Amino acid sequence: MRDVAIVGAGTTKFGELWNDSLRDIGIQAGFAAIQDAKIESHDIDALYVGNMAAGRYIAQEHVAALITDYSGLSSRHISATRVEAACASGGVALHNAYLAVASGMYDTVVVGGAEKMTDATDAENTEILAASADAQWETFFGATFPALFAMMARAHMQEHGTTREQMAQVAVKNHAHGALNPNAQFQKEIDLDTVLNAGMVADPLGVFDCSPISDGGSALVLMPLEKALSHTKRPVIIRGSTIATDTLGLHARPKLTSMAATKVAGQRALTQAKKTIADIHLAELHDCFTIAELIALEDLGFVKAGEAGAAVAEGRFHLKGGQMPVNTSGGLKARGHPCGATGIAQVVEAVFQLQGRAGARQVKGATTALTHNVGGSGATVTVHVLEAT
Amino acid sequence: MRDVAIVGAGTTKFGELWNDSLRDIGIQAGFAAIQDAKIESHDIDALYVGNMAAGRYIAQEHVAALITDYSGLSSRHISATRVEAACASGGVALHNAYLAVASGMYDTVVVGGAEKMTDATDAENTEILAASADAQWETFFGATFPALFAMMARAHMQEHGTTREQMAQVAVKNHAHGALNPNAQFQKEIDLDTVLNAGMVADPLGVFDCSPISDGGSALVLMPLEKALSHTKRPVIIRGSTIATDTLGLHARPKLTSMAATKVAGQRALTQAKKTIADIHLAELHDCFTIAELIALEDLGFVKAGEAGAAVAEGRFHLKGGQMPVNTSGGLKARGHPCGATGIAQVVEAVFQLQGRAGARQVKGATTALTHNVGGSGATVTVHVLEAT
Numbered sequence: 001m002r003d004v005a006i007v008g009a010g011t012t013k014f015g016e017l018w019n020d021s022l023r024d025i026g027i028q029a030g031f032a033a034i035q036d037a038k039i040e041s042h043d044i045d046a047l048y049v050g051n052m053a054a055g056r057y058i059a060q061e062h063v064a065a066l067i068t069d070y071s072g073l074s075s076r077h078i079s080a081t082r083v084e085a086a087c088a089s090g091g092v093a094l095h096n097a098y099l100a101v102a103s104g105m106y107d108t109v110v111v112g113g114a115e116k117m118t119d120a121t122d123a124e125n126t127e128i129l130a131a132s133a134d135a136q137w138e139t140f141f142g143a144t145f146p147a148l149f150a151m152m153a154r155a156h157m158q159e160h161g162t163t164r165e166q167m168a169q170v171a172v173k174n175h176a177h178g179a180l181n182p183n184a185q186f187q188k189e190i191d192l193d194t195v196l197n198a199g200m201v202a203d204p205l206g207v208f209d210c211s212p213i214s215d216g217g218s219a220l221v222l223m224p225l226e227k228a229l230s231h232t233k234r235p236v237i238i239r240g241s242t243i244a245t246d247t248l249g250l251h252a253r254p255k256l257t258s259m260a261a262t263k264v265a266g267q268r269a270l271t272q273a274k275k276t277i278a279d280i281h282l283a284e285l286h287d288c289f290t291i292a293e294l295i296a297l298e299d300l301g302f303v304k305a306g307e308a309g310a311a312v313a314e315g316r317f318h319l320k321g322g323q324m325p326v327n328t329s330g331g332l333k334a335r336g337h338p339c340g341a342t343g344i345a346q347v348v349e350a351v352f353q354l355q356g357r358a359g360a361r362q363v364k365g366a367t368t369a370l371t372h373n374v375g376g377s378g379a380t381v382t383v384h385v386l387e388a389t
Numbered sequence: 390m391r392d393v394a395i396v397g398a399g400t401t402k403f404g405e406l407w408n409d410s411l412r413d414i415g416i417q418a419g420f421a422a423i424q425d426a427k428i429e430s431h432d433i434d435a436l437y438v439g440n441m442a443a444g445r446y447i448a449q450e451h452v453a454a455l456i457t458d459y460s461g462l463s464s465r466h467i468s469a470t471r472v473e474a475a476c477a478s479g480g481v482a483l484h485n486a487y488l489a490v491a492s493g494m495y496d497t498v499v500v501g502g503a504e505k506m507t508d509a510t511d512a513e514n515t516e517i518l519a520a521s522a523d524a525q526w527e528t529f530f531g532a533t534f535p536a537l538f539a540m541m542a543r544a545h546m547q548e549h550g551t552t553r554e555q556m557a558q559v560a561v562k563n564h565a566h567g568a569l570n571p572n573a574q575f576q577k578e579i580d581l582d583t584v585l586n587a588g589m590v591a592d593p594l595g596v597f598d599c600s601p602i603s604d605g606g607s608a609l610v611l612m613p614l615e616k617a618l619s620h621t622k623r624p625v626i627i628r629g630s631t632i633a634t635d636t637l638g639l640h641a642r643p644k645l646t647s648m649a650a651t652k653v654a655g656q657r658a659l660t661q662a663k664k665t666i667a668d669i670h671l672a673e674l675h676d677c678f679t680i681a682e683l684i685a686l687e688d689l690g691f692v693k694a695g696e697a698g699a700a701v702a703e704g705r706f707h708l709k710g711g712q713m714p715v716n717t718s719g720g721l722k723a724r725g726h727p728c729g730a731t732g733i734a735q736v737v738e739a740v741f742q743l744q745g746r747a748g749a750r751q752v753k754g755a756t757t758a759l760t761h762n763v764g765g766s767g768a769t770v771t772v773h774v775l776e777a778t
């Protein structure tokens with residue numbers, strides 16, 4: 001396998017992008033990454049696109065061909081692949097783009113993720129998102145994603161004594177980080193009372209325990225490491241790239257307070273990278289709900305099972321004063337969560353950090369980062385370990 | 390890059406599978422391939438699934454996790470990826486599974502395609518399929534796939550003098566082949582008058598010029614060639630595997646009588662395989678409409694532009710008496726066209742032929758085959774060149 005590196009990263013602003021369609025968003029993200037990489041469109045050999053549900057959102061499948069066409073790349077008839085893995089579509093797209101370069105078949109690959117969600121009503125969004133759960137055994141009986149994660153939260157509270165206040169601290173932290181990110185959907189700090197007094201979505205998860213509905217796109221340019229080193233001064237090396245799966249339905253798992261796919265994907269990625277969790281300087285974790293960040297912190301081994309709530313409340317994962325900042329971008333909670341884009345957006349943030357250009361969010365001296373992207377309630381998890389050169 | 394070989398192939402029957410859901414179909418196809426490969430489920434490192442539109446057909450996204458779960462593979466947390474490229478979803482899945490093995494990251498990969506279409510009404514199917522065209526510039530204005538291919542047919546008739554009778558001969562040939570395939574949706578010969586007198590769908594394409602709405606699934610097991618040779622007596626080597634793209638909309642192309650993506654994907658695959666078109670002994674081509682097979686024959690170089698109609702009518706591509714049989718499986722027309730499965734089903738037929746186990750459809754002495762899978766009206770095309778060992 002060839003070593004693979006990231007030579008460019010770019011993103012749109014996340015939020016309610018009223019003036020931009022899915023194709024606009026995809027192209028803007030791709031162009032940002034291409035400009036950042038200082039390559040021309042004729043350098044590109046293949047495109048990978050992560051997208052969850054354009055078929056249902058805008059009656060448009062064949063999304064990779066769409067982006068290839070509207071970015072002008074179809075004139076060179078490049079290879080293009082769309083992957084879908086619910087909210088892990090971006091991470092799974094990156095894994096496959098990584099394999100495409102590692103294989104030796106393609107030298108310069110653009111991988112992006114995009115989703116256009118805000119044109120749908122809240123009810124439509126709830127239904128479209130629920131299609132990533134088990135349609136036959138969960139959605140049919142009325143399960144929604146807030147409900148599924150609320151069950152995990154209740155189980156975590158029961159098993160480990162985790163409190164609503166501890167979960168709320170995840171939202172407070174990630175909003176504080178998002179306030180420093182000019183591309184975040186919510187660039188505003190919030191306090192604990194705001195989270196605790198917000199309207200209930202699925203008890204114990206209130207509005208501020210949930211990531212928002214978002215439009216947005218992010219993209220990366222990959223090259224073999226050897227070529228990357230001659231092309232740019234500071235490529236970021238993909239040291240580990242893994243996907244792990246679990247049962248689609250939550251009901252089929254032995255426990256609700258942990259995601260086996262996160263444990264496996266994390267361990268495989270660290271092994272591949274020849275690192276331990278202690279080597280990681282910052283992480284972007286999949287906080288689709290506040291409880292999800294706590295579970296990820298425990299499953300990845302940053303803390304022991306049951307200790308994440310207290311650790312977050314103590315400030316261990318804060319940008320200011322924390323030992324290992326988590327979700328410096330604002331996370332899904334504050335940066336926003338356009339599903340197909342999220343797995344790529346996490347890596348864009350890690351690249352900016354490892355290249356020392358994260359501005360007010362910069363983690364000083366960071367050389368190793370981990371990103372963690374979850375599909376559904378944990379049926380697909382991807383983990384990437386990234387290292388500065 | 391490691392050489393990659395196919396060590397197992399399997400398929401469900403294609404047709405109206407009233408008793409089987411998408412998950413049933415996917416699992417049956419996968420098990421057939423696994424049994425054929427004589428491997429156990431614990432040998433599998435990764436799964437790739439091609440599926441066009443389960444989100445719209447059955448409100449189920451996250452399709453790779455679904456199949457992983459219901460085949461029991463989630464207990465080992467294997468890597469799983471779903472790809473979507475309209476009716477080329479199967480071929481694009483195979484290309485990425487090929488890269489996954491070629492890269493060196495995965496040794497034993499199952500790649501399958503599945504679609505469950507017959508639970509939708511005809512109107513729903515027309516709308517869901519049309520989502521693979523350009524939603525903003527084609528579908529919005531009422532374009533359907535029969536209409537788009539009818540325009541290609543009219544242009545071909547105008548430019549090359551192709552006749553309705555010549556197009557109809559594609560359907561007659563493929564039904565004759567399908568009659569020999571126990572897994573085909575239509576195992577019945579038809580005559581020229583039946584095609585010509587059938588109800589019109591989109592002038593000049595009648596019902597028998599169109600492939601059917603189908604349920605079905607197909608799967609393959611891939612290994613590095615070296616491992617494959619020690620595992621099985623006669624693996625089939627993937628000598629060429631390519632994807633090429635074109636504009637999503639038909640209106641943006643310089644001509645309607647040729648698909649540039651087929652030309653490019655075909656030439657790239659032959660170059661990769663170090664073959665010429667004269668080396669090919671049989672081909673499975675994407676005959677979603679009869680005109681599509683004629684255009685593919687010309688674009689791939691089996692005949693010159695404008696000569697495919699006469700060549701088919703002369704019997705050059707018939708199993709009985711033809712020089713280079715095309716669509717011995719019955720093609721999309723008679724074998725059936727469950728969109729996500731088609732690109733894999735074509736390769737399953739090629740594997741059976743190259744291993745000498747195609748029964749009544751056997752092409753004697755065939756050692757090299759080509760498969761051609763089209764998404765939309767040609768915005769994505771994949772070509773695979775396969776060789777017997």
